[in-house]
Amino acid sequence: MKRRLHTFIGLALAVFLSWPDTSHYFAQGVITSAPWTGTWAASPDVTGDPGFNNQTIRHIVHTSIGGTAARLTFSNLFGAQPVTLGDVHIARRASGARTIAGTDKPVRFNGQPYVTIAAGGTVQSDAVAFEVPALADLAISFHVPSKTPPRSTGHMQGLQDNYIAPGDVSADTEFKAGVVNAAGEQSYYFLTAVDVMNAAATGAIVTFGASLTDGFASTPNTNRRWPNRLAERLNRAGMTVGVLNQGISGNNLFTDSNGQAGLTRFARDVLGQTNVKWVIISDDAVNNLISGDPPAAQRIMDAYQQLVWQANQAHVMAVCSTLTPIEGLDAWTPDIENTRQTVNAFLRDQKSSGCDAVLDQAAALGDPPGSGNSSAFVRLYNSGDDLHPNDAGMQAIANAADLSWFSALPRISSASACGRLSMGEGMAMGGSLPACSGNVQLNVQGDGYLVAVLNGTAIWSSKVSGTPGVELRMQEDGNLAMYDSNGAMVWQTRTNVPGSYALIQKDGHLVIYSPQGTALWSSAG
Numbered sequence: 001m002k003r004r005l006h007t008f009i010g011l012a013l014a015v016f017l018s019w020p021d022t023s024h025y026f027a028q029g030v031i032t033s034a035p036w037t038g039t040w041a042a043s044p045d046v047t048g049d050p051g052f053n054n055q056t057i058r059h060i061v062h063t064s065i066g067g068t069a070a071r072l073t074f075s076n077l078f079g080a081q082p083v084t085l086g087d088v089h090i091a092r093r094a095s096g097a098r099t100i101a102g103t104d105k106p107v108r109f110n111g112q113p114y115v116t117i118a119a120g121g122t123v124q125s126d127a128v129a130f131e132v133p134a135l136a137d138l139a140i141s142f143h144v145p146s147k148t149p150p151r152s153t154g155h156m157q158g159l160q161d162n163y164i165a166p167g168d169v170s171a172d173t174e175f176k177a178g179v180v181n182a183a184g185e186q187s188y189y190f191l192t193a194v195d196v197m198n199a200a201a202t203g204a205i206v207t208f209g210a211s212l213t214d215g216f217a218s219t220p221n222t223n224r225r226w227p228n229r230l231a232e233r234l235n236r237a238g239m240t241v242g243v244l245n246q247g248i249s250g251n252n253l254f255t256d257s258n259g260q261a262g263l264t265r266f267a268r269d270v271l272g273q274t275n276v277k278w279v280i281i282s283d284d285a286v287n288n289l290i291s292g293d294p295p296a297a298q299r300i301m302d303a304y305q306q307l308v309w310q311a312n313q314a315h316v317m318a319v320c321s322t323l324t325p326i327e328g329l330d331a332w333t334p335d336i337e338n339t340r341q342t343v344n345a346f347l348r349d350q351k352s353s354g355c356d357a358v359l360d361q362a363a364a365l366g367d368p369p370g371s372g373n374s375s376a377f378v379r380l381y382n383s384g385d386d387l388h389p390n391d392a393g394m395q396a397i398a399n400a401a402d403l404s405w406f407s408a409l410p411r412i413s414s415a416s417a418c419g420r421l422s423m424g425e426g427m428a429m430g431g432s433l434p435a436c437s438g439n440v441q442l443n444v445q446g447d448g449y450l451v452a453v454l455n456g457t458a459i460w461s462s463k464v465s466g467t468p469g470v471e472l473r474m475q476e477d478g479n480l481a482m483y484d485s486n487g488a489m490v491w492q493t494r495t496n497v498p499g500s501y502a503l504i505q506k507d508g509h510l511v512i513y514s515p516q517g518t519a520l521w522s523s524a525g
Contacts, residue, residue, distance in 0.1 A: 035487075036071065037201035037275040039063045039132065040194040041244035042155035044269075045259045046078045047187045049152050052144040056087075056170050058097055058163040058178060059140045059191050062223045064231035064243040066134035066486035067196025072107060072125040074142075075192045076117040078153045085142050085190060086114025089170040090130055093137035097163040097175035104171055105130050114145070122192070132196045134235055134485060140191055141170040154189040157249050159220040161186060186220060193244075195274045198487030200471040202428070203277025204242035205230070205406060206270045208262070212283040212324065212361075212397075213247025217388035224391045229398030234406065238429040238446070238470050240485050241406050244273050252287035253303045254295070266307055271314045278406055279311050280359055282321040286387075289323070289340060290331040297342040304347065308354045319405060320347045320355035322362035327375040328386030337375050344372065357405050364400040365393055421480070421502040426473035438506035444472050450482060450491065452523055454508035460523040466491025474502050478520075480512055495520040 040061045070090055076083045088107035091099035108126045109115035117123050132138065145168070165178035207213050207227040215225030231243040246269040250258025259265060262284040270279050285300045304320060311318040322344040326332050344362055347353050365381050366374030377386060381393030389397065407428070419435040419442075427433060433442040439455045448468025452460040462469075462482060467490040469482035478500035482491040493502075499515040510523040 035197065035199055035201065035275070036195045037065065037067075037198055038193060038204045038242045038244045038273050039065050039067065039196045040138075041206075041246060041273060042158060042188045042192055043246040043248050043259065043265070044075050044077045044153050044192050045155060045248055046151050047154040047156055047189060049150060049154070049187065049189060051148045051150040051152070052164075052189075053147040054143075054145060054167060056141055056143050056165045056168055056178070057189055058165070058170075058175055059188055060093055060160050060162060061138050061140060061191075061194055062160070062228065063132060063134055063136050063138060063194070063196070064228075065196060065198060065201055065235075065240050066136075067132045067198040067201075068129070068487050069127050069197035070130045070132050071127045071195050072140060072191065073122060073193035073195070074115075074117060074125075074190045075122045075153045076190065077120060077122060078151075079117075079119045080149060082116050082118050083144075083148050083152075083190070084114060084116045084146060085144050086112075087143040087168055087170045088113075088125065089139075089141045090128060091139045091141070091173075092133070093139045096161075097139070097178045099139045099173050099175075101173050104173065106171075117190075127197065131486070135232060138194065140194070141175075142190075143168040143170050152189050153192075154187050155192070155248075156187050157214065157216065158186050158188050159215050159218065159225070160188075161221055162188065193274070196242075196487070198240060198485075199473075199489070200240045200469070200483035200485055200487050201275065202239070202241055202406075202471075203275050204244050204273060205278040205280060206244045206246050206273050206276050207280045207282060208266065208270050208284075209247045209280075209282025209321070210251040210258075210284050210287050211247065211249035211388060212286070213245060214249045215245070215247070215394070216249050217383035217385065218391050218394050222391075224394055226389075226394040226397040229395050230401055233398055233401070233403060235485075237403055238448075238485070239403065239406060240470055240487075242275070244276070246270060246273075247282070250287060251284050252291065253284045253300070254288060255291075263303060263306065266310060271310065271316065276314075276316055278317045278319060280319045280321060280401075281307055282359075282361070283324065285343065286323050286326065289336050290326060290329060290387075292331070294336050294339060297339045297346070300339070300343050301346045301353070304343075305354055308356075312354075312356075317356045317405065318354075319357045319359050319401075320353060321359045322347050322372070324361050324365050324389075325367070325374055325376050326387060328377070341373060348372070357402065359397070359401055361397050361400065364396045365389055369396070419504045421472075421474040423474055423476050423478075423499060423501065426471060428472075429470045431472075433504055435504045435506050435508075440504060440506055440508050442504040442510060444469075448484075452504060452508050452510050459508045460510065462491045474500075478512070478514075480521075493521040
């Protein structure tokens with residue numbers, strides 16, 4: 001895990017957004033209100049660039065979840081003077097620096113094409129109506145009109161080719177004048193987050209750590225970091241959960257070396273993310289063990305408890321990762337190994353650690369696989385440096401995550417009474433709601449359709465008047481609606497009486513009742 005020393009200035013502004021009414025997102029083409037969730041992020045640090053001057057930067061970002069609109073966050077957190085950028089464009093990527101014709105949309109800041117970011121500051125763009133696909137590449141292009149100082153705020157070693165061209169060519173589909181970042185860092189500059197509007201999203205997972213989380217030693221330009229692989233698993237399971245990578249290669253818990261100390265940046269990089277509901281606290285402590293002055297096990301355990309406490313105070317579920325094997329490194333000693341094993345035993349004992357769940361990376365990567373106490377990597381997963389997993393190892397970490405940790409719908413409580421969905425309640429794909437009596441239930445099937453089942457036989461399905469979805473919600477406006485994975489409404493009852501509720505009856509009929517008990521809609525027709 002490489003070392004760089006930086007001087008850090010500025011403070012982060014953590015913006016927490018409320019859950020607005022989602023019945024209408026657009027009015028005459030203007031976005032009025034929206035539920036936002038992060039789909040991509042990169043933890044800010046100081047890059048090695050020589051500065052920019054009248055150039056266009058085109059960044060390639062890989063989404064975790066999709067949406068019907070997007071907004072972007074740019075940061076000058078570690079800058080010593082203001083930075084101006086603008087003519088920002090978002091588009092679907094074709095290949096290389098090329099974008100798909102017809103997908104390009106301009107992005108504004110309070111209606112203006114350019115914005116100046118104060119030293120230490122962060123700005124968020126206006127929302128832009130844009131169909132964001134899940135697990136896809138976006139091209140984010142922006143013009144830097146005037147000279148900037150070297151060492152911008154950004155993210156080093158992003159493992160993704162990004163492109164720089166002279167002049168203002170943000171809207172150029174071909175980007176013919178663009179070249180792969182000459183610095184060879186595969187870095188991101190200024191851009192730190194992409195959020196999407198998605199009514200079906202249940203929240204975002206932040207993966208917090210160092211180079212194992214950042215993806216170091218995975219194949220560049222292929223999105224084979226374990227957070228990407230986790231996003232793929234969630235997508236295949238029909239779960240609309242964002243995954244935000246906040247790993248910084250070389251980062252550690254206690255000192256400002258390769259990013260601010262983990263204990264310092266946690267509030268900004270984790271709790272400040274949009275709609276964060278879960279955090280996976282990963283590999284920062286590994287760097288502390290191999291730093292040349294390894295801390296005692298108790299200090300590391302105290303740090304984990306501090307991070308878990310901060311997460312829980314913010315109503316974020318904390319998943320703790322065990323520390324991966326490191327025998328084979330020059331820095332490895334039996335004493336360091338004893339510290340690692342002590343910390344891992346503590347993390348696995350959730351009553352002692354306070355961790356809400358444990359991602360046992362040590363067991364996933366140890367030799368043999370599943371050996372939680374192994375001191376060395378299994379050969380199949382070793383990139384060759386005895387520290388970082390290869391692509392197969394990244395997949396093994398993602399596979400070790402229990403998706404049930406992320407299956408809860410934090411914004412939708414369980415049904416308040418048998419057979420009934422009250423305001424704000426709902427079900428995700430695979431969910432089932434039994435009626436109060438009889439062999440009757442309402443299911444959101446694996447194929448994405450809502451089905452009423454009587455005595456084992458489907459007697460009604462939303463398939464007759466809708467397309468597949470991933471989440472059913474009884475909205476505050478009284479409308480029972482189904483959403484697809486991008487947050488687009490695909491089926492609804494059109495019962496706009498606030499306070500109404502849905503009931504699956506013992507006769508198998510799904511009925512929407514007003515607060516006064518009047519039937520407003522029925523699956524019986």
